[in-house]
Amino acid sequence: xxxxxxxxxxxxxxxxxxxxxxxxxxxxxxxxxxxxxxxxxxxxxxxxxxxxxxxxxxxxxxxxxxxxxxxxxxxxxxxxxxxxxxxxxxxxxxxxxxxxxxxxxxxxxxxxxxxxxxxxxxxxxxxxxxxxxxxxxxxxxxxxxxxxxxxxxxxxxxxxxxxxxxxxxxxxxxxxxxxxxxxxxxxxxxxxxxxxxxxxxxxxxxxxxxxxxxxxxxxxxxxxxxxxxxxxxxxxxxxxxxxxxxxxxxxxxxxxx
Amino acid sequence: xxxxxxxxxxxxxxxxxxxxxxxxxxxxxxxxxxxxxxxxxxxxxxxxxxxxxxxxxxxxxxxxxxxxxxxxxxxxxxxxxxxxxxxxxxxxxxxxxxxxxxxxxxxxxxxxxxxxxxxxxxxxxxxxxxxxxxxxxxxxxxxxxxxxxxxxxxxxxxxxxxxxxxxxxxxxxxxxxxxxxxxxxxxxxxxxxxxxxxxxxxxxxxxxxxxxxxxxxxxxxxxxxxxxxxxxxxxxxxxxxxxxxxxxxxxxxxxxxxxxxxxxxxxxxxxxxxxxxxxxxxxxxxxxxxxxxxxxxxxxxxxxxxxxxxxxxxxxxxxxxxxxxxxxxxxxxxxxxxxxxxxxxxxxxxxxxxxxxxxxxxxxxxxxxxxxxxxxxxxxxxxxxxxxxxxxxxxxxxxxxxxxxxxxxxxxxxxxxxxxxxxxxxxxxxxxxxxxxxxxxxxxxxxxxxxxxxxxxxxxxxxxxxxxxxxxxxxxxxxxxxxxxxxxx
Numbered sequence: 001x002x003x004x005x006x007x008x009x010x011x012x013x014x015x016x017x018x019x020x021x022x023x024x025x026x027x028x029x030x031x032x033x034x035x036x037x038x039x040x041x042x043x044x045x046x047x048x049x050x051x052x053x054x055x056x057x058x059x060x061x062x063x064x065x066x067x068x069x070x071x072x073x074x075x076x077x078x079x080x081x082x083x084x085x086x087x088x089x090x091x092x093x094x095x096x097x098x099x100x101x102x103x104x105x106x107x108x109x110x111x112x113x114x115x116x117x118x119x120x121x122x123x124x125x126x127x128x129x130x131x132x133x134x135x136x137x138x139x140x141x142x143x144x145x146x147x148x149x150x151x152x153x154x155x156x157x158x159x160x161x162x163x164x165x166x167x168x169x170x171x172x173x174x175x176x177x178x179x180x181x182x183x184x185x186x187x188x189x190x191x192x193x194x195x196x197x198x199x200x201x202x203x204x205x206x207x208x209x210x211x212x213x214x215x216x217x218x219x220x221x222x223x224x225x226x227x228x229x230x231x232x233x234x235x236x237x238x239x240x241x242x243x244x245x246x247x248x249x250x251x252x253x254x255x256x257x
Numbered sequence: 258x259x260x261x262x263x264x265x266x267x268x269x270x271x272x273x274x275x276x277x278x279x280x281x282x283x284x285x286x287x288x289x290x291x292x293x294x295x296x297x298x299x300x301x302x303x304x305x306x307x308x309x310x311x312x313x314x315x316x317x318x319x320x321x322x323x324x325x326x327x328x329x330x331x332x333x334x335x336x337x338x339x340x341x342x343x344x345x346x347x348x349x350x351x352x353x354x355x356x357x358x359x360x361x362x363x364x365x366x367x368x369x370x371x372x373x374x375x376x377x378x379x380x381x382x383x384x385x386x387x388x389x390x391x392x393x394x395x396x397x398x399x400x401x402x403x404x405x406x407x408x409x410x411x412x413x414x415x416x417x418x419x420x421x422x423x424x425x426x427x428x429x430x431x432x433x434x435x436x437x438x439x440x441x442x443x444x445x446x447x448x449x450x451x452x453x454x455x456x457x458x459x460x461x462x463x464x465x466x467x468x469x470x471x472x473x474x475x476x477x478x479x480x481x482x483x484x485x486x487x488x489x490x491x492x493x494x495x496x497x498x499x500x501x502x503x504x505x506x507x508x509x510x511x512x513x514x515x516x517x518x519x520x521x522x523x524x525x526x527x528x529x530x531x532x533x534x535x536x537x538x539x540x541x542x543x544x545x546x547x548x549x550x551x552x553x554x555x556x557x558x559x560x561x562x563x564x565x566x567x568x569x570x571x572x573x574x575x576x577x578x579x580x581x582x583x584x585x586x587x588x589x590x591x592x593x594x595x596x597x598x599x600x601x602x603x604x605x606x607x608x609x610x611x612x613x614x615x616x617x618x619x620x621x622x623x624x625x626x627x628x629x630x631x632x633x634x635x636x637x638x639x640x641x642x643x644x645x646x647x648x649x650x651x652x653x654x655x656x657x658x659x660x661x662x663x664x665x666x667x668x669x670x671x672x673x674x675x676x677x678x679x680x681x682x683x684x685x686x687x688x689x690x691x692x693x694x695x696x697x698x699x700x701x702x703x704x705x706x707x708x709x710x711x712x713x714x715x716x717x718x719x720x721x722x723x724x725x726x727x728x729x730x731x732x733x734x735x736x737x738x739x740x741x742x743x744x745x746x
Contacts, residue, residue, distance in 0.1 A: 013739070014739065014743065015739060015740070015743065016736035016737070016739055016740045019732045019733070019735050019736030019739065020732070020733075020736050022732045023728075023729040023730075023732035023733050023736065024729075026724070026725075026728045026729040026732060027725060027729045029724075030721075030724035030725040030728065030729070031725055033724060034717070034720065034721045034724060034725060037707075037712070037717055037720060037721075038717055040706060040707045040709060040712050041705045041706050041707065042705055042707060043703075043705040107724075107728070110724075111724075114720060115707070117711070118707040118708055118711045118712055118716075119707050119708025119710075119711055119712075120705060120706070120707045120708075121703055121704065121705055123307070123308060123703055124306045124307055124308065125307060125703070128306075199375065203338070211292075211295075219343070220303075220312075220353065223307055223311055223312070223349065224305065224306045224307025224308070224311070225303060225304070225305050225306070225307065225311075225312060225353065226303070226304045226306055227299065227302060227303045227304075228302035228303070228304075229291070229294050229295055229298065229299045229302050229303070232291065232294060232302075233291050233294075236287040236290065236291055237287065239283075239287070240283055240284055240287045243280070243283050244280055247276045247279065247280050250272075250276065251272070251273065251276050254268070254269055254272050255269065
């Protein structure tokens with residue numbers, strides 16, 4: 001596993017991908033920080049919250065080549081023939097991507113240092129946001145890895161990841177829209193009369209959709225309220241996506257012609 | 258050959274089935290595990306590590322709830338659907354706190370959320386007589402068939418100075434626990450006093466005083482000045498706070514009548530840009546009955562141990578020994594742009610006047626342009642007056658500063674926990690003779706302002722250039738270098 005991790009992590013810096021991701025993250029985080037700085041009020045939690053929306057761009061860039069690139073080059077066979085378990089391959093790649101996020105995050109640590117130096121506050125909420133950032137990054141990286149293992153084309157993998165992350169970020173909106181649509185549908189079918197029971201069902205459906213939203217689960221961290229259940233949710237979701245990746249690779253091993 | 262192929266096909270099929278089933282099982286286990294965790298263990302796995310414990314019930318609030326009779330049933334109804342995402346909204350100060358309150362209340366307090374638009378029957382359920390006007394997105398506290406409405410805006414305080422300067426709202430204090438505790442106290446306490454605020458004289462806002470009164474179970478009502486002005490009979494204390502216009506003769510006459518009936522009066526008038534040229538002739542006419550006069554000058558402190566600014570216009574004040582019980586700890590009160598309050602020359606001997614707040618002995622008075630007194634002297638910034646030998650005597654506290662009651666000043670200086678606000682509370686308590694108070698502190702919201710001395714235009718330019726140009730450019734240059742080096746490999 002360590003060998004895979006090392007290879008993948010180094011590969012980020014053997015081609016421009018890692019540097020482009022780093023440059024992009026530096027610009028985005030720097031811009032967010034400077035915007036706050038100019039108002040003489042810096043809340044690192046707000047900066048990190050804004051940065052979370054850039055997962056949409058960064059994660060597909062980082063993860064798109066993980067398996068799709070190997071398939072394109074024909075080096076995929078090495079996973080099945082080398083003395084490394086498929087789990088080791090999946091986890092190694094996952095950790096490499098997460099480590100790249102760690103490297104990118106040095107920017108935010110620099111911002112924290114500058115904030116402290118300028119007499120600002122880096123409170124427990126800021127550290128809570130840092131923790132959440134990495135847990136969410138882990139979750140979305142696992143989605144990106146799954147996408148890369150499913151499709152054969154890098155660009156398609158990136159699009160797939162982009163769409164899934166977008167849908168997760170819009171969970172609340174989707175839930176509201178779905179509820180509104182269902183309510184309207186019910187009103188039409190009942191000739192405008194409201195049906196409390198069915199309305200209740202709509203609300204429950206909306207709640208059920210929202211339950212899957214990792215962003216709303218982790219929102220209190222920025223206020224310094226740490227909920228282990230939210231972190232466990234992110235971890236278990238990460239595990240599920242990594243497991244699906246592993247099963248997908250395992251299936252391919254047995255279907256090799 | 259065909260036997261081998263059959264064998265492979267069957268192995269592939271069983272592997273495919275195993276793969277599908279294992280995936281479904283893992284997903285199902287993950288969902289069930291998280292649902293159970295959410296439903297059962299979430300309260301025990303959530304920790305409030307914030308410095309100000311924004312959403313945890315404070316020991317004072319817990320003590321207050323524990324002190325309620327065991328048969329107390331307070332029903333809190335949020336007239337809206339419980340939102341999932343409360344970050345950035347006023348509800349972030351309320352909903353998590355209420356969740357904790359229910360847990361800590363031993364069944365005395367319940368919280369529910371009912372959308373008033375989807376379920377309008379809740380209005381008649383809470384208020385069968387239709388006495389209260391309920392609105393969506395508010396909380397209704399219901400106890401003993403009485404209702405108390407709490408709006409989200411009551412759950413935090415904003416920086417009034419920042420609002421005036423930049424026209425932007427900046428939340429500085431979480432008042433959720435104070436507001437709900439006061440509301441519960443008001444609902445469970447049958448004895449309510451009534452306070453009136455003289456309004457319509459271009460006066461400053463006094464929301465903090467409202468909160469203080471609420472914590473004393475005193476209802477506050479505005480009393481606009483008009484040609485038919487009278488002080489209502491149920492007025493137990495009348496406030497004249499931060500006015501920037503003098504009273505009319507009619508209003509002054511009615512207030513004098515009110516005092517003769519044994520009324521309690523609280524006056525606070527600063528020396529501001531808006532009222533510097535007003536000598537408050539009619540207000541002084543009222544106060545002369547209590548042998549007090551407010552001068553049309555500003556106090557200028559010259560003792561460096563009292564001064565809080567270079568001009569001596571903002572300074573500490575001493576509470577006189579006779580009234581030291583009004584400030585229970587060692588903290589000091591302070592104020593700015595104060596008018597001197599002095600004893601008038603009313604010859605009636607039954608009037609008892611005493612200084613409450615004093616400057617150092619090194620003060621002068623002046624106007625914005627000129628110094629009036631030549632010699633240093635000790636001045637009064639607050640006085641008390643009453644009649645001796647009467648059964649129900651009038652009582653008056655007069656302050657030459659509004660910094661004990663003014664929202665703009667208190668919001669900049671710690672709100673209801675500031676020594677000035679605590680002093681005001683004790684003054685009101687002594688006037689109303691009430692003791693059933695709720696002493697719950699508000700929680701300051703973290704202040705993320707940078708040190709203005711360190712954040713200069715130059716430093717911002719340097720940091721911006723470094724973060725947005727130098728660092729990304731360095732990575733791009735390296736990326737180009739790596740690409741160039743490895744493109745032929």
